[in-house]
Amino acid sequence: MTRASVTRQFRACHLAWLLIFLFSLNRWALAAPEVAASELIVVADGIPATLTPEPGDASRGRTIVASRQLGLCLLCHSGPIPEERFQGNLAPDLSGVGGRWTAAQLRLRLVDPSRINTHSIMPAYYQTSGLNRVASAWRDRPLLSAQQIEDVVAYLVTLRQ
Numbered sequence: 001m002t003r004a005s006v007t008r009q010f011r012a013c014h015l016a017w018l019l020i021f022l023f024s025l026n027r028w029a030l031a032a033p034e035v036a037a038s039e040l041i042v043v044a045d046g047i048p049a050t051l052t053p054e055p056g057d058a059s060r061g062r063t064i065v066a067s068r069q070l071g072l073c074l075l076c077h078s079g080p081i082p083e084e085r086f087q088g089n090l091a092p093d094l095s096g097v098g099g100r101w102t103a104a105q106l107r108l109r110l111v112d113p114s115r116i117n118t119h120s121i122m123p124a125y126y127q128t129s130g131l132n133r134v135a136s137a138w139r140d141r142p143l144l145s146a147q148q149i150e151d152v153v154a155y156l157v158t159l160r161q
């Protein structure tokens with residue numbers, strides 16, 4: 001083995017360790033503290049504390065609400081999302097919901113509507129316990145992540161009329 005190839009191997013090895021180190025740092029950053037469903041604190045009819053350290057993003061929230069894969073909100077609700085043609089009429093129109101409810105109240109409605117109305121047909125978007133007949137893919141996983149809940153709350157509070 002020549003000296004040059006030993007140096008090259010040494011460098012490659014260092015690079016690999018550097019990548020592993022950076023990757024684990026990234027993993028650590030992604031695992032920023034978010035509140036698990038079982039640790040949420042309900043005060044009156046709301047959850048005042050945000051579920052994530054990062055604030056919600058209203059435009060991402062709008063995408064989730066409009067989405068037929070993620071939120072599915074428009075299956076039951078209608079809302080100010082004119083590009084979606086087929087909207088539901090099983091639930092109140094989301095227009096003006098930010099004027100009717102605070103962020104804390106909206107957060108609890110999304111996390112677990114049965115805390116407000118025990119017979120609600122609205123899914124609990126951030127609960128993993130106390131649910132019936134959960135599809136295996138969703139067992140122990142909430143329908144939306146903590147960040148997605150915050151994004152939807154950020155969008156809903158902008159709906160003031």
Ligand code: HEC
Pocket residue numbers: 065071072073074075076077090091092093097100106109110113117119120121122123125152156
């Ligand atoms: C399967 C039907 C269904 C789906 C899907 C659904 N909801 Fe609901 N939602 C309801 C019903 C019904 C109510 C009325 C209160 C109740 O019965 O719980 C409601 C109430 C609400 C309220 C309170 C509205 C008010 O004016 O009082 C908000 C806010 C809300 N839903 C947001 C959402 C969002 C955001 C999504 C998607 C992430 C969603 N809902 C998905 C059925 C649904």
